[in-house]
Amino acid sequence: MAAKRVIPCLDVKDGRVVKGIKFQNLRDMGHPAELACRYDLEGADEVVFLDISATDEKRATQEAWVREVAHALSIPFTVGGGVSSVEGIRRLLRAGADKVGINTAAVNNPRLIAEAADVFGRQCVVVAIDAARDPKLGWRVFVNGGKKPTDLDAVAWMDQVAELGAGEILLTSIDRDGTLEGFDLELLQKAGRLSIPVIASGGAGTEMHFLEALQHGADAVLAATLFHEGTLPIPKLKTFLASQGVSVRR
Numbered sequence: 248m249a250a251k252r253v254i255p256c257l258d259v260k261d262g263r264v265v266k267g268i269k270f271q272n273l274r275d276m277g278h279p280a281e282l283a284c285r286y287d288l289e290g291a292d293e294v295v296f297l298d299i300s301a302t303d304e305k306r307a308t309q310e311a312w313v314r315e316v317a318h319a320l321s322i323p324f325t326v327g328g329g330v331s332s333v334e335g336i337r338r339l340l341r342a343g344a345d346k347v348g349i350n351t352a353a354v355n356n357p358r359l360i361a362e363a364a365d366v367f368g369r370q371c372v373v374v375a376i377d378a379a380r381d382p383k384l385g386w387r388v389f390v391n392g393g394k395k396p397t398d399l400d401a402v403a404w405m406d407q408v409a410e411l412g413a414g415e416i417l418l419t420s421i422d423r424d425g426t427l428e429g430f431d432l433e434l435l436q437k438a439g440r441l442s443i444p445v446i447a448s449g450g451a452g453t454e455m456h457f458l459e460a461l462q463h464g465a466d467a468v469l470a471a472t473l474f475h476e477g478t479l480p481i482p483k484l485k486t487f488l489a490s491q492g493v494s495v496r497r
Contacts, residue, residue, distance in 0.1 A: 250494045252292040252467035253481055254446060255474045257282055258299045259328070262312055264475070265299070276475045280315045286474065287322050289481040292496055294320065295417065295469060297348065298328025299392050310342040317343020325373050336363050340371065348417060350375040351390040354397055357411055364412030374413040376401060378434065379421040386434055393421050402437045415444040417469070423450025425472055430460040439464015454479065454487040461493055
């Protein structure tokens with residue numbers, strides 16, 4: 248059985264790590280490379296960086312801090328934000344990222360997923376999906392940092408990106424983001440039938456929430472607030488998961 252992964256998420260804005268609730272009311276949490284090194288030492292399996300203002304500002308992710316992080320880290324890391332082309336993905340991989348996340352650009356041009364998988368291998372391609380509950384669709388896909396609704400059914404979109412060649416999906420519940428109320432387990436159960444790994448994001452508040460997400464189909468669990476503020480250290484979380492029979496890297 249493949250080990251389940253524990254992944255801190257660092258939302259980057261203007262070169263600093265920030266965190267909010269439901270993508271709003273952002274507050275400063277520190278420097279990207281410094282936080283990443285802390286997580287490396289604490290035993291994180293990977294780190295995800297999302298340049299959350301890049302798409303709205305119509306620019307690519309800034310490569311300078313990506314290079315800085317690459318020099319500091321010994322674990323894999325994913326970078327996303329403002330990536331809209333194969334060339335943009337190439338620049339971030341050359342800067343040192345192990346994987347690149349695409350979200351808005353994938354919705355606007357689904358062929359980008361297939362093209363990136365063909366050029367770099369699907370293991371490098373992470374499709375981020377921000378979804379919120381919707382009375383008509385079940386879950387609706389949002390883009391532009393969770394600000395703009397689309398007509399896409401999130402479950403159908405997950406199926407499509409898997410078929411197009413995504414290596415994994417980073418699935419964020421906008422409704423649960425930053426609330427500490429737990430992951431959207433119903434949504435994760437829908438995602439759990441996919442043939443590619445799914446990273447659960449949005450809502451973790453306790454050790455049990457992480458366990459529930461893994462039991463409902465997630466291959467990896469991602470959080471920000473709990474880890475940034477030291478409320479739940481990664482070694483403590485991994486010890487708990489192992490005690491519940493979950494295979495984790497220690």
